[in-house]
Amino acid sequence: MGRAPDLVRLRYFLAVAKASSFRGASEALNVAQPAVSRAVQMLEAELGFKLLERTTRRVTLTKAGAVLARDVEDAMQLLSRSVRNARQVACGEAGEIIVAYSAQSANGPMADMIVRFRSCFPHAAVSLYMMSSHEQVHALESGEIDVGFLLSAACKGSLGHMVVGRERFVLLVSKHHPLARRSTIALKELADVPFVIGTTKRWETFRSLINSACLTAGFLPTIAEEADDVPVLLQLVSLQRGVTLYGSAVRPTLPPDIAAIPLSDPDVFFDVSVAWNRRQQTPLVREFIAFIEKSLAPIDLVKG
Amino acid sequence: MGRAPDLVRLRYFLAVAKASSFRGASEALNVAQPAVSRAVQMLEAELGFKLLERTTRRVTLTKAGAVLARDVEDAMQLLSRSVRNARQVACGEAGEIIVAYSAQSANGPMADMIVRFRSCFPHAAVSLYMMSSHEQVHALESGEIDVGFLLSAACKGSLGHMVVGRERFVLLVSKHHPLARRSTIALKELADVPFVIGTTKRWETFRSLINSACLTAGFLPTIAEEADDVPVLLQLVSLQRGVTLYGSAVRPTLPPDIAAIPLSDPDVFFDVSVAWNRRQQTPLVREFIAFIEKSLAPIDLVKG
């Protein structure tokens, strides 16, 4: 009941309708003329009504045939659009990609990369979600996100990843704080300075980065206050409840009453990576990673 | 080259996508399982990219496969809608029909017939055009219109036609005219009364009807003034430039200063027909004529 007829027959019929001639259609289709005659006959038999009025000298469309030709042409166009679209998705030219980024990576080169990727892949739908490095690892493993910009330190073995940037720490202090006038500062000077810092799971990776940096300087930071998101953290710094360490890229976005003082320690830095799940790489994800890699190449050349 | 793949293969693929299983799909399709495997393989080979991820125990859609399944389903639905629509046109359930009607038939049973036809054939597009009987004959022969309501006297041999109503004449006179007080009038009383009447080609049929009616009463009407459309004709009657004869059904639409006086002659009437071109009857036209015929049956029963 109501199954669609063979596409070849429909194509032959359309060709006859366009050419108003079986012979002309057969030439346009590069087949022999009897094939076209039979195809249309079979189609009519299958449908149960006549599509063409033949007068051995002239071929005209039936009303029903005209309607069918018009509608079928649209449907076939939709069909080939479907195939083209799927092909684009298959080769990574189109599709959806869900990208996460952490607070620490947000101020780095990530934003620019996304913008340029979007303009290079106009058929791709890029969704962005803010997510801590720790959360991203789980989201990548469960497939909730396709790629993530996160702290390299958070990456696990099951994830593919690639370092996209190295960042030095800056000390964030209130401008009214005694340390605010310093142009640089050594990490070990902070041994007795109270810190405000995130302590929930969300901050796990970044906190352990700070801890290990402080440990190599010979102390463990004194936690004076805890905050769970960046605005509150900055608020607490403003109120001189403590100081905190952050990536240097945060500077352009700081409120005016907070100073960012570079650390003088040469080896204290952290890396930001783009990470992905090796097991579910869609073509578009591959394209995305390749795009990031290519974006990085000139940067590395400058450094090397 | 972007030709569309075989519909059967696409249907098989959709079935697998729905069932998430080759075996399940094969049962749903009532074919053996290898047929489904091969069909999907051929489809993938034809398209050039994978649609399904097989793990011998679980079948999942590729991103491209998911996109294709979604879009192809829509396209196939459109395709079967096209076929259904064409079938409706073929059996006369749907389609376009262009109907003409003359001034004399406009006030008869035509209007009601059109309304009821429209409600019985909701998928049919009925276009209405006002056209004189004379013009309708040409328009029917050239195929510009499908059917016409016109004076039976205008019908030629090449057209099929069917009488749908018989109408008596009424004399239209100004209410200030001496004859306005009469309740009936005999045709021969009008031998010396000046007429206003249409004289162009458009009025040819109706004028010859009036002429022959008058001739049987023993005179030829005196033409005092000519008018080419109904409002002007009525205007001239109002201004007492003359009287005219018209179908009695016009009465409900007359302006208040014009009286309609029935003729007492028993044999003076004219017939209105529905006419069509025998050579280009679309199914819907056949349905229309059959509908009119059926609408007429009860009327004839009452008369007979």
Added chain:
DNA sequence: CCCAATTGATGCCTCCACGTTATCAATTCG
């Protein structure tokens, strides 16, 4: 008025494509 030419339909033959059965390889349960 008839013959040549063109057009669509038909008969016959071939061959590819699809479907079926039988079987294998791999994974999942009990």
Added chain:
DNA sequence: CGAATTGATAACGTGGAGGCATCAATTGGG
């Protein structure tokens, strides 16, 4: 570890689509 299920593969047969040759019918020209 064996039973069962699932998808892939092999071998085989049949139906349908296309090609060739030909027919029937209409048209146009001499």
